[in-house]
Amino acid sequence: MQRKFTRSFDALGDIYQFAEDVFASGNVEDAVRFPIQLALEELYVNMVKYYPDNDNDILLDVSASDGKVTVTMTDFDVDPFDVSAPRNIDTDLPLDSRVPGGLGLHLVQQMVDNLEYKYHDRQSTVRFTKESG
């Protein structure tokens, strides 16, 4: 199922519901729903944060089959930014060395499968999957 969403944090509620509608039709387990929703939020927030004045909506394609979910997110008229590149986050730092921020893409890379990034004609396309087990 495909749908375009407004470039705003306020769209997150509609995005969760959109994903839940797909999950309901695809027999998706709770263990898959959480990481998919987290990845959708983190990647969407990045797209909004770095191009707040871009007038283009963001296209989401979410499908579910036999408990496996596949998501494709497309952002239009943007510069390249490879979200699949290693983040080099040190999660062992003590509290006084920690700085809020920077964990979003690290979490996505830890929690979903087959994270891919493509860039063509000023379009960024992110694709990932998640299945139980």
Next chain:
Amino acid sequence: MFNIEFGENGEILCSGRLDAAQCATAEEFLDSVDGSSTLDFVNLEYISSAGLGILLKTQKRLVESGAGLKIINVNNHIHDVFRYSGFHSIFEIEAQ
């Protein structure tokens, strides 16, 4: 939807989904907290990195004054998020 409020015993009750659209609500509340506090996540379904940032900011401020946050009743999914973020070494965390 996200909600944060004090419980009957002074604990801080969080419920719903703590995402990027809701973190301003959490930040405003936690900025007013002084001294050691317990966050009860029994009804918190979801947290993203935006919520983690608010928790980290609060913990840094409280620890500087000799206090800190304890987080209890953490569900399995949020527990995974904390584990991947290395939060177990900087917060006292109890699972559900």
